[in-house]
Amino acid sequence: MKEEEKILLDFLKVDSAYDASVIPGTEDFTFITKKSGLPQVWKLDEKGDSFQFIEVHDRVMSVFHSPDGEKMVLGVDSKGNEKQQLYLTGRKGENLEVLVESHEHFHYCGGWSRDGRYVSYSSNRRHPGYFDVFVLDVETKETQQVFTTDANCVPLGWLNEEKLFISVKETNIDSSLYIVNIHDGEKVRIGNSGTAARYESPIVGKGVRHGYVLSDYQEDTVHICKFPIDNPEQLEKLIHWEKWDIDEIALSPGGESLSFCLNEGGISKLGIYQTETGNCVLAEDLPEGVISSMSWLSDESILFTLKTPVNPGDIWVYHLPAQKAERLTFIGKSDTVGHLWKRPELHTYSSFDGLEVPYFIYSSGEEKDKPAVIYVHGGPEGQTKAEYNPVLQYLLYKGFVVVAPNIRGSNGYGRKYLKLDDADKRLDAVADLASLAKELVSAHDVHPDKIGIMGRSYGGFMVLAALTHYPEVWAAGVDIVGMSNLKTFLMNTGEWRRYLRESEYGSLEKYSDYFDEIAPMNLTHRIEAPLLVFHGRNDTRVPVSEAEQLVRDLQERDREVQLIIFEDEGHQTERIENHITMHTETVAFFSRYLEKANPKECLQ
Numbered sequence: 001m002k003e004e005e006k007i008l009l010d011f012l013k014v015d016s017a018y019d020a021s022v023i024p025g026t027e028d029f030t031f032i033t034k035k036s037g038l039p040q041v042w043k044l045d046e047k048g049d050s051f052q053f054i055e056v057h058d059r060v061m062s063v064f065h066s067p068d069g070e071k072m073v074l075g076v077d078s079k080g081n082e083k084q085q086l087y088l089t090g091r092k093g094e095n096l097e098v099l100v101e102s103h104e105h106f107h108y109c110g111g112w113s114r115d116g117r118y119v120s121y122s123s124n125r126r127h128p129g130y131f132d133v134f135v136l137d138v139e140t141k142e143t144q145q146v147f148t149t150d151a152n153c154v155p156l157g158w159l160n161e162e163k164l165f166i167s168v169k170e171t172n173i174d175s176s177l178y179i180v181n182i183h184d185g186e187k188v189r190i191g192n193s194g195t196a197a198r199y200e201s202p203i204v205g206k207g208v209r210h211g212y213v214l215s216d217y218q219e220d221t222v223h224i225c226k227f228p229i230d231n232p233e234q235l236e237k238l239i240h241w242e243k244w245d246i247d248e249i250a251l252s253p254g255g256e257s258l259s260f261c262l263n264e265g266g267i268s269k270l271g272i273y274q275t276e277t278g279n280c281v282l283a284e285d286l287p288e289g290v291i292s293s294m295s296w297l298s299d300e301s302i303l304f305t306l307k308t309p310v311n312p313g314d315i316w317v318y319h320l321p322a323q324k325a326e327r328l329t330f331i332g333k334s335d336t337v338g339h340l341w342k343r344p345e346l347h348t349y350s351s352f353d354g355l356e357v358p359y360f361i362y363s364s365g366e367e368k369d370k371p372a373v374i375y376v377h378g379g380p381e382g383q384t385k386a387e388y389n390p391v392l393q394y395l396l397y398k399g400f401v402v403v404a405p406n407i408r409g410s411n412g413y414g415r416k417y418l419k420l421d422d423a424d425k426r427l428d429a430v431a432d433l434a435s436l437a438k439e440l441v442s443a444h445d446v447h448p449d450k451i452g453i454m455g456r457s458y459g460g461f462m463v464l465a466a467l468t469h470y471p472e473v474w475a476a477g478v479d480i481v482g483m484s485n486l487k488t489f490l491m492n493t494g495e496w497r498r499y500l501r502e503s504e505y506g507s508l509e510k511y512s513d514y515f516d517e518i519a520p521m522n523l524t525h526r527i528e529a530p531l532l533v534f535h536g537r538n539d540t541r542v543p544v545s546e547a548e549q550l551v552r553d554l555q556e557r558d559r560e561v562q563l564i565i566f567e568d569e570g571h572q573t574e575r576i577e578n579h580i581t582m583h584t585e586t587v588a589f590f591s592r593y594l595e596k597a598n599p600k601e602c603l604q
Contacts, residue, residue, distance in 0.1 A: 005584060010337040011394045012579045016313030017042070017050070017329040018305045019062075022295045023069045023091070029295075029303055030063055030072075031315050033331055038574065041074065041093075050329060054093035059574060064109055067116045071138070073099060075109055080570030081538050084108065086121060088138065100136065110155025110164065114206075118182070120146075120155040120164055129495030133166055135182050146182040152500060156202055159211075159229070165190075165202045171503035173381060173418065175199050177213065179232060190232040191217055191225075198222055198415075201248060204229065205255030212238075212258060214246055220414035221245050224260060224273070239273055239280060245412050246271075250294040250302070257320070259302045261291045263412045265346060265358055266385035270302070270318060283318055285325045287311070288343075290387045307332070307387035310341040332388070340397050344386070344404070349439040351408075351432045355420070358413075359405035359436065360384060362396045363444065371450035371594040372401040372440050374433065378457030380421060380504060383412045391583060398587050400594075401446055407432040407462075423506035424514055426486075427469060430462065434470040450594045454478035454586065457542060457571065461486070464520035464531075464550070471528045476593035478586050480534045481542050481571055484550035485522065487515035492543045524553050530560035532589045534582055536569030562589075 019032045030053060032039050039060050041053045054074075061084050062075035070091050075084035084107045086100035100107050100121055110120035110133070118135040126132055126148075133147035133155050147153065152169040159165060159179055166187075168176045177190040177199035190213060191199055197217040204211035209229050216222045223240035227233075239246065241262060248261040256276060262269040268291035270283040289308030297303045300320045307313040312332035318325045344360035351357050363370075373395050377384045384404040392402045406412070407429045409421030421429040433453065440446035453474055455463045460482015467477045483489040486505050490498055506514065516522055531554065535547040547563060554561040564585065566578045573579055 005580065007337065007397075008394060008583055008587075009576075009580060010334055011390045011397070012583065013576060014312050014334045014337075014388070014390065015331045016307070016388070017315050017331040018307075018313045019293050020295065020303050020305055020315045021063050021065060021293070022297055022303055023065050024067050025069045027297045027301075029297070029315070030065070031305075031329065032060055032063065035331065037576070041072075044328065048328070050331060054089060054096065056087065056096065062109055064111045064119070066112050066138075067114055071116075073109055073112070073119055075107070078103065079538050079568050080536060080572050080574055081540055082106070082570060082572075083540070086119070099138075099141075106131075108154045110166075111157050113158050113161050115161045117161070120158070120182075122154045127495070129498065133164065133180070135164075144182070146185060147178075147180050147187075152497075159204055167199065169500055170196070172500045173198055173415075174503075177202060179229075188232055190227055191215060191235050192233060203249060203251045205251055208255060212249060212251065214249060216245075216415055220416055222247075224249060224258070238278075239271070243414070245414065247412075248292065248294055250296060252296045252299045254299045256299065257296075259294050259296070261294065263383075266290070266360070266383055266406065266412060267346075268385075270304070272302075272320065283323065283325070285323060286316075286318070288386060290385045303328075309343045309386055309388055309393075310338070312388040312390075337397075341388070341393050342396055346386075347443075349436060349443070351435040353428070353431075355408060355432075357405060357407055357432055357436070359403055360386070361444065362392055362402040362404075364396065366445075368445040369447035369450070370401050370445060371399070371452070371590070372403060372444075372446040373452045373454060373590060373594075374436060374440075375402060375404045376433065376453065376455030376459035376462045377404070377406070377410070378455070378459045379411065380409045380429075380458045381411045381418055382458070383410050390579075391586070394583060395587065395590070398591070400452075400590065401440070401444060403436065403440060405432070405436055407436075422504060423511060426505070427465070427518060430465045430469050433462065433466045434473050437470075437473045450475055452476040452478070452590050452594055454480070455482065456480040457482060460542075461520070465518065467529055467531065468520045468523035468526045469518075471526050474529045476530050476532075476590055478532045478534075478589065479547070480573075480582070481536060481539055482533075482546070483542050484546045485515065485519035487512055487519060488521070488549070489542060489546055490515075492545060494540055497541065521550055521553065524550070524557060524559070527554065527559060530589070530593050531562075532585065533561065533563045534573075535563070535565050536571060536573065537565055537567045538570040541571040 015035045017031045043053045064073040074087045088099040089096045122131045122133045136143045156165040174196045178187040180187045200214040202213045222245040224238045225235040247263045258273040260271045273280045292305045294304045302318045306316045314332045315329045344362045348356045460479040463477045463479045535544045551563040
């Protein structure tokens with residue numbers, strides 16, 4: 001292996017710990033890490049050292065502990081296809097057995113009933129585009145269908161031994177949330193049925209008559225609401241920030257405290273709300289980054305995953321009495337390249353129509369006429385956050401200014417901002433990227449002829465749209481599992497995703513002509529910049545045909561284009577050898593076409 005490949009491998013093989021999950025009745029927990037190659041379930045021993053808890057054949061995507069802590073359900077997919085099959089094992093990882101299996105279908109686990117008798121899940125077995133909800137008796141293996149809908153739905157947990165929380169997706173962002181009796185199918189809606197809104201993370205304590213839910217009902221941003229169980233349509237607003245969304249909530253075992261994660265422009269703040277007094281505080285003793293997978297180890301300690309730009313991810317605990325955070329795992333680190341990682345600065349710029357658009361910028365050095373790469377997130381309703389990204393850090397090490405914007409349509413800034421790129425406003429988001437390129441030249445000394453652009457999934461579509469609608473701006477582009485035509489994407493994507501994507505992009509029936517008008521696939525004659533394309537053969541979200549049709553057309557036009565297909569990947573890239581290929585090719589590609597001088601040697 002060449003020296004440069006070894007350095008790249010060090011950036012890519014940095015492990016992380018995430019998805020911490022408390023084992024009920026203990027102060028022990030599991031987490032997921034790729035230390036052994038693929039995401040697997042790990043724990044800490046008595047000395048605090050990490051060890052692999054169980055080995056399964058492919059990627060572990062989800063973990064659900066039984067209420068007594070004696071059993072565990074694992075969701076495992078195959079070669080990146082995201083079609084989870086469910087497996088059951090004991091508390092020591094023994095006697096792994098198949099619980100729910102149909103490899104052609106998706107399964108989304110909704111966890112255990114409070115008495116530990118049932119496991120809930122949804123699946124599209126009846127129809128590719130319809131998901132129904134089932135409960136399975138863990139002992140007898142008897143399965144019962146308890147909820148049917150011609151839509152995409154998922155169980156979000158249990159209210160008690162007999163009732164489930166079930167979320168039905170109405171659009172790409174909005175949902176309806178129900179309490180459903182598993183015996184007679186009776187359902188009651190949480191919140192108002194007359195107003196489109198997001199409903200997420202319903203939770204209820206033991207023996208209480210009210211619950212909590214995240215929603216943006218009657219507000220622009222997602223906030224915490226309280227609802228009575230006997231009349232869940234009535235929502236009471238508890239905690240609300242006008243500018244920022246709240247991402248996640250968790251209730252303490254005794255029900256006295258509610259933890260939440262405030263999303264301040266891609267930077268998390270841990271909050272604690274006292275349910276009896278209404279007192280609310282934000283924790284201060286935490287590194288600046290992104291918090292996820294919160295749960296309570298006890299009534300006085302909160303477990304969570306923390307990722308920062310210079311820490312790929314570890315499990316932390318926040319102690320309420322001492323108001324101090326403690327790092328429990330030390331997996332997210334690198335002795336060889338960790339000193340090269342940089343924290344980005346958060347800026348905003350004024351786009352073509354005066355809209356203020358936020359972006360993170362990674363830069364080192366004060367030299368002028370620098371090359372830059374703009375990285376566009378997916379979604380479309382995704383959000384770039386203050387967390388470790390090996391691609392951005394490696395590009396920075398190689399001498400590029402790296403910029404990661406949250407253009408209009410990004411999540412985290414409220415409903416109005418989120419919907420600014422819907423349907424026939426799609427090109428306004430593309431114009432945001434062209435405006436950002438001007439900002440880099442005027443404010444950050446970037447050379448106007450040395451700006452590249454890259455993105456994954458919807459970000460890949462934005463790369464192609466930028467290259468076709470503003471061809472004079474870009475020196476090179478990298479498209480990773482992106483769509484080349486929203487029309488053919490909607491026609492060929494999984495039926496379970498089509499109606500959700502149509503609510504964002506516009507329907508095939510109404511916007512078919514518009515899709516043809518803006519499609520990069522139909523505007524390839526405008527592409528002037530060299531293009532590098534990656535795709536996974538097993539992608540169930542964006543079919544590989546989206547890449548193949550584009551590249552074939554560009555080749556016929558004798559354009560500079562290269563296509564690399566990973567035969568053993570889906571929409572995500574999981575295998576390290578494929579990561580090495582992707583990023584080695586990407587850096588070599590940008591180095592060649594952005595006319596960059598050799599970077600200063602800074603690895604010691």
